[in-house]
Amino acid sequence: xxxxxxxxxxxxxxxxxxxxxxxxxxxxxxxxxxxxxxxxxxxxxxxxxxxxxxxxxxxxxxxxxxxxxxxxxxxxxxxxxxxxxxxxxxxxxxxxxxxxxxxxxxxxxxxxxxxx
Amino acid sequence: xxxxxxxxxxxxxxxxxxxxxxxxxxxxxxxxxxxxxxxxxxxxxxxxxxxxxxxxxxxxxxxxxxxxxxxxxxxxxxxxxxxxxxxxxxxxxxxxxxxxxxxxxxxxxxx
Numbered sequence: 399x400x401x402x403x404x405x406x407x408x409x410x411x412x413x414x415x416x417x418x419x420x421x422x423x424x425x426x427x428x429x430x431x432x433x434x435x436x437x438x439x440x441x442x443x444x445x446x447x448x449x450x451x452x453x454x455x456x457x458x459x460x461x462x463x464x465x466x467x468x469x470x471x472x473x474x475x476x477x478x479x480x481x482x483x484x485x486x487x488x489x490x491x492x493x494x495x496x497x498x499x500x501x502x503x504x505x506x507x508x509x510x511x512x513x514x
Numbered sequence: 515x516x517x518x519x520x521x522x523x524x525x526x527x528x529x530x531x532x533x534x535x536x537x538x539x540x541x542x543x544x545x546x547x548x549x550x551x552x553x554x555x556x557x558x559x560x561x562x563x564x565x566x567x568x569x570x571x572x573x574x575x576x577x578x579x580x581x582x583x584x585x586x587x588x589x590x591x592x593x594x595x596x597x598x599x600x601x602x603x604x605x606x607x608x609x610x611x612x613x614x615x616x617x618x619x620x621x622x623x624x625x
Binding site for chain 1: 518546548550555556557558559560563565603605607611612613614615616617618
């Protein structure tokens with residue numbers, strides 16, 4: 399059973415370009431979470447999605463960032479008009495169901511975005 | 515708003531030493547608390563999960579305790595090895611949608 403897959407692993411963009419990050423959850427998981435880790439900081443929650451629905455996007459910047467998890471295919475985190483401050487590691491996680499006492503999230507290896 | 519703090523931020527010990535990492539959280543209404551390990555340039559590996567009704571969990575040389583009422587958890591690592599060198603992250607679940615992480619303790623075990 400393959401784990402959470404993220405691609406690309408490394409992404410370099412120039413200021414003003416778009417960055418598109420992909421995440422394929424573990425088989426059978428329909429809950430996806432995106433986190434951002436800025437240099438020398440902890441992981442911060444961005445958005446929680448189920449298939450075709452955004453459940454909680456309270457951690458996502460209001461502008462330039464969007465996320466989707468279509469019925470078919472991976473979850474996509476899209477950053478438009480990137481700025482240097484977007485440089486970070488972006489981690490995707492998935493879970494079988496809504497997090498409760500016994501549930502955990504499984505993390506992908508991350509996408510490291512560098513904005514020049 | 516839940517906040518998670520980890521102390522110390524960095525720790526360097528000689529091989530073989532027992533050590534304790536600390537985690538505190540501000541909102542005691544948690545579902546569970548987890549300890550993760552993060553290696554440089556890699557993703558996160560879940561080490562231990564403690565349910566809110568539990569006091570501790572053990573896995574090999576690792577033991578994690580939870581005192582929910584005081585908002586504290588500790589991760590005890592026995593007989594540390596150089597391979598234990600990594601960043602250790604504490605995280606709590608207080609709603610169905612997210613983990614709230616501390617900023618981590620960077621551990622170095624010197625041979």
